[in-house]
Amino acid sequence: MLCYESIIKSVIDCYPELVPEDIQLGTPPALEMGDVAIPAFIPAKKRKIAPHVMAQDMAQRVSFDECVATATASGPYLNLFFDRKRVGFAMLRDILLAGDCWGAGGSGRGKRVLIEHTSINPNASPHVGRGRCAMIGDSLARLMRFEGYDVEVHYYVNDMGRQIGLLVLVASELEGVTFDRMLDIYVAANQRAKDDPEFAARGYELLVKMEAGDPETREKFYRVTELCLQGQLEVLRRLNVSYDCFDHESVYVNDPRWPAIEAALEGRGAIFTDEEGRRVVDLSRLGYGAEEGRYFVLRRANGSSMYGCRDLLYSLDKHERNANINIMVLGEDHKLYAQQLALILDAAGIPAPEAIYYSYIRLSQGIMSTREGNVVLLSDFLDQASAISQDRVTEQFPDLSEDDRRVIADLVAVSAIRFAVLRVKPAKNVIFDLETALSFNGDTGPYMLYCCARIRSILRKWDREIPDLSREAFQVTTDQEWMLLKTMAQLPKVVSDSMIQHNCAPIANYALELAHVFTAFYHECPVLTADNEATLHMRLRLCEAALQTLSNALGILGIDTPERM
Missing domain, CATH: 1.10.730.10 (Isoleucyl-tRNA Synthetase; Domain 1)
Incomplete structure (x- = not known):
């Protein structure tokens, strides 16, 4: 649009020893200095002359096309002034003709993108920090659709885990549970688990039943998580955020593809049973250099899977959808966890998704924590x-x-x-x-x-x-x-x-x-x-x-x- 390609071509035609990467176009700091500036440093170095001499030489020798009205050397820069009538008319015409597609390069035509973002634990209304994740993921999806990609936006529904089990236990004791009450119920459930070991143990027992496929337990989990999910989506819709697919974590319990991943880890000597009877990955066998985060627990001693096990299978599932670009948006506090997953996936020959990390939104209330309840919803x-x-x-x-x-x-x-x-x-x-x-x-x-x-x-x-x-x-x-x-x-x-x-x-x-x-x-x-x-x-x-x-x-x-x- 701004004649950049023709400018670079004109310089290369005059100096065949240069390549396009040598011509770095910029914008002068003031309009009266020109429309485009060509730094002469790299071309001068290749030609073994001073940059200001190179700029003067380009001003005298390069024949630019009709877009460029004048070319003037200014120290080590060649400043170009466009023909405003010719270039301006072409600019305006192109914008109006392109309409809603103006700005799109079409780089995504015939290609697919999978973006997973937000994935709030279904236990409370989202806080402001999770809103940032949703806005980043949603805008990336819009950007890629604008570029012509076929984009599929996924929401990973975390409908498993001990925390959900505790929530189900408390919710089942109450009448008329609504989404608006869920945060208070969740905080109360966690406090009760701290104070009452027997109650905490019941949460684990419920999780084992869920993994075993007990119909009554699955129905209880579904009712609570679906209530939370629909409430969360209603809040996110107010920010113009939407999703195409909802993937439930519970689907990846007892997944038949798991033995192949475990076999790959055994082949690297990276998986063992610890003194507590848990199945654990020693990430140092996979190239991990630090002591912190070295061990990654896959299964508890009672055989129930940890969320990391299910997340590995979910990553495999997304990979098998064969998207050209596979992205997940995560909070910066999940960076170590994502690196651990990536090492295990690599050992199993599975490419990890590209992770885009986001930092906090800071308000006067400080950093938000759903588990403790001191949140900005x-x-x-x-x-x-x-x-x-x-x-x-x-x-x-x-x-x-x-x-x-x-x-x-x-x-x-x-x-x-x-x-x-x-x-x-x-x-x-x-x-x-x-x-x-x-x-x-x-x-x-x-x-x-x-x-x-x-x-x-x-x-x-x-x-x-x-x-x-x-x-x-x-x-x-x-x-x-x-x-x-x-x-x-x-x-x-x-x-x-x-x-x-x-x-x-x-x-x-x-x-x-x-x-x-x-x-x-x-x-x-x-x-x-x-x-x-x-x-x-x-x-x-x-x-x-x-x-x-x-x-x-x-x-x-x-x-x-x-x-x-």
């Missing part, structure tokens, strides 16, 4: 965000109807949360301030929604068909118009970079940059009161293209935009 957090958003929308847009304010308030709340979380790389902590995130000013999701609503307002006021672009009449008359065109043209590269990184933070930050650039254009370049018809029509098309580009970027982030504000 995602549902409460969303309720608070919606309430504050409703007040802000009412204050900012008093002329809207109550129904419109309610719809916009929900959009604003979701945009505030998703943008504040997704603009940060997964491996970094998110320092979240709800009041700041909900502001219509500054670097926020609501600010970008307002930008989209402003563009739609301009187009509504025009309220007629915009004449087709004419190459002859097209003119870029201001730096603000040019900056808007250049920024919109960057979306394909931002999407490509995000795909390479499997990280949507670049898209979030790009969307914010585009909103800021459009705001500068809006204040400096009158649209409906432009000086002449050609400028009016061109700026209307710029508005259309900006709305399309911003909507495409926000769509990848799972952020819907309002028709009006």
Whole structure:
């Protein structure tokens, strides 16, 4: 879009000893310095001359195509200035023609992706930290669908384990158990297990019955976990998060594929029975170097499987689905566990999924723990965000109807949360301030929604068909118009970079940059009161293209935009 390929080709044609990787294109720090900068350091080193001499030589010798109006050496850089009329027209035309596909490179056509994320233990309402996992996984799925991949999103339902057994025991003693009560029941069950060894033992006994396939026990487990699962999904839907497949951990109990994995471990001398009668993997036999985490328990002495055993089989199951990309999103506190699983899978000849780790969302309440009960529930957090958003929308847009304010308030709340979380790389902590995130000013999701609503307002006021672009009449008359065109043209590269990184933070930050650039254009370049018809029509098309580009970027982030504000 920005003529990068033709620029590189022109340099290579002039200097055959160079290869494309030698030409690293960048953007000058100021618009008056040019549109593209070519550092001369690597080419100069290959040609054994000084970088500033190389830059001058390129300015004199390289014949660029008609996209480049002038080429000027500035120290060790060659700065290129585009023909704004020619390049600007091509940019705008391509964006409008591509529409909802603008920015997509099509790299996923004919390929499949499996993404597993969130997988909250079915014992309570999700807390805010789990919400980050869901938003990261959901946005990755949206990104890959945008690129043309056939994406399947999986939710691993942890319907096994001692903790679930304890929950089932307490729930069976109560009447009218609801999802909203489940966290209190779960905390009480854990405390009771600490205080009453006999009760804790009953939890293990129930788990053995579950693994043995006892119908009554399986039904009890199912009722509790399904109640929790549906409640959790309802909360996550409020964040625009959805799933395609639900895989139950209990399916992998007594899986016939397990003996092959165990045989592979025995072949490496890595599995043994310890003094407590448990089946344990010695990971040092598989190349693990640390003492901490060296031993990985697969089965208890009573024969019941640990969750690691079932997770290994689930990983095998996902591998056998033959996706081109196999991803799981995990909290950073699961990194050691995922590394342990990967070693065992490798020993059995099974590729491990690509793990994307995320760090904490930090609020004033600190790090959250479901087991102890001192949590910030995602549902409460969303309720608070919606309430504050409703007040802000009412204050900012008093002329809207109550129904419109309610719809916009929900959009604003979701945009505030998703943008504040997704603009940060997964491996970094998110320092979240709800009041700041909900502001219509500054670097926020609501600010970008307002930008989209402003563009739609301009187009509504025009309220007629915009004449087709004419190459002859097209003119870029201001730096603000040019900056808007250049920024919109960057979306394909931002999407490509995000795909390479499997990280949507670049898209979030790009969307914010585009909103800021459009705001500068809006204040400096009158649209409906432009000086002449050609400028009016061109700026209307710029508005259309900006709305399309911003909507495409926000769509990848799972952020819907309002028709009006």
